[in-house]
Amino acid sequence: MRILLIEDDRLIGDGIKAGLIKMGFSVDWFLSGNDGLLALDAAPYDAVVLDLSLPQMDGLDILRQWRKNGQDVPVLILTARDALEQRVAGLQQGADDYLCKPFALSEVAARLQALIRRRHGQLQPTLQHGGVALEPGSRTVTLHGEPLVLKSRELAILELLLMNPGRVLTRAQLEEKLYSWDEDVSSNAVEVHIHHLRKKLGSEFIRTVHGVGYTLGAAV
Numbered sequence: 001m002r003i004l005l006i007e008d009d010r011l012i013g014d015g016i017k018a019g020l021i022k023m024g025f026s027v028d029w030f031l032s033g034n035d036g037l038l039a040l041d042a043a044p045y046d047a048v049v050l051d052l053s054l055p056q057m058d059g060l061d062i063l064r065q066w067r068k069n070g071q072d073v074p075v076l077i078l079t080a081r082d083a084l085e086q087r088v089a090g091l092q093q094g095a096d097d098y099l100c101k102p103f104a105l106s107e108v109a110a111r112l113q114a115l116i117r118r119r120h121g122q123l124q125p126t127l128q129h130g131g132v133a134l135e136p137g138s139r140t141v142t143l144h145g146e147p148l149v150l151k152s153r154e155l156a157i158l159e160l161l162l163m164n165p166g167r168v169l170t171r172a173q174l175e176e177k178l179y180s181w182d183e184d185v186s187s188n189a190v191e192v193h194i195h196h197l198r199k200k201l202g203s204e205f206i207r208t209v210h211g212v213g214y215t216l217g218a219a220v
Contacts, residue, residue, distance in 0.1 A: 001046040001116055001159070002177050005029040006036030006062070007078070008054050012101070016049065016078075019105040024139050024152055024159075025112070028180045033057025040066060044176050045073055046116045049108065052079040052090070060093050067094035074115035078103065113137060120163045127162035130219025132201060134162055143220070148200060153178055153193045161206065161216050170213035 003020060007013035008031045017027045028043065030036040033054035040048070052059035063075060074096040079086070087098050097111050113136045117125065127134040131144040139155060141148045150158065156178050160169060171190045179185050186192075194206055194214060207217030 001112075001156075002026040002028070002043065002180070003112065004036070004039055004043075004045040004048045004073075006031075006033070006039075006048070006054065006059070007051045008032065009051070016105065016108065020109060020112075023109045024136075024156055025109070026156075026178055026180045026183075028182075031055070033059070033062055037062045037065060040071055040073060043181070044173070046119070046177070047074045047076065047112050049076050049078050049112070050095075052077060052086070060089060063090070063093045063095060072119075074112075074119055076108070076111055076115060078108065110137060116163075122163065127159065129162055129165070129205075129216055132158075132162075132205070132220060134159055143201065150200065151193075151196070153189075154197050154200075157190070157193050158197060158201075161214070165216055168209045168213045168215045173213065 003025050005013060005016055005027055007016065007029065010031070013029050013031065017029045020027050028039060030039055033056040036054070037057060050059050050063060059077065059079065075094065076097045076099065077090045077095045078099050078101065080101045090098055096115050099108060099111065125135065125137065127136065133142050134155070136159060141150055141155060141158065157174060160174060160177055174190050175185055198206055202220045204218040205220055207215050209215060
């Protein structure tokens, strides 16, 4: 899942980005309010981590503008403003969740996963298709109850397909979710990951819709 991070504190921002990447997220990080405001129109983000005290443009003003423009991406406010009225103001402007600094990175990740699940209408924390079950929180996959080892990108593709049952995802859509702007992507990267997943889950588990993309196939 691809996350937009807007945080002007370099130490905090670097820690959040590095930590979320280790947990399987793709992260684009911006330090200024103006850049962060415009970034949401440039990529298909699954959620936003938004600081409030930003240079150029306050976080609440950014959030207000997004909601005015119809942007419905889930937003997690992360800030040192811990007064009740500030938390209420953030929620009233359209924030979906709120965390005060200092924070535990594991809680940030858990809250992001919950927001993304709700956006996709997933009520259960476990994503499942037949005998394949994925636990986003622990980044573990089982096949008929037995642990299955997947590489990070393979797991990310599997999560995207399980979050979008019945939907065909193009290669471009998968690339946009898997890779941030500062990463190089080889022309056949997605195809290679799909090939490896099929070897581990069965050749029919991921179906190719020729000329369009990929979708979940037969349950194993």
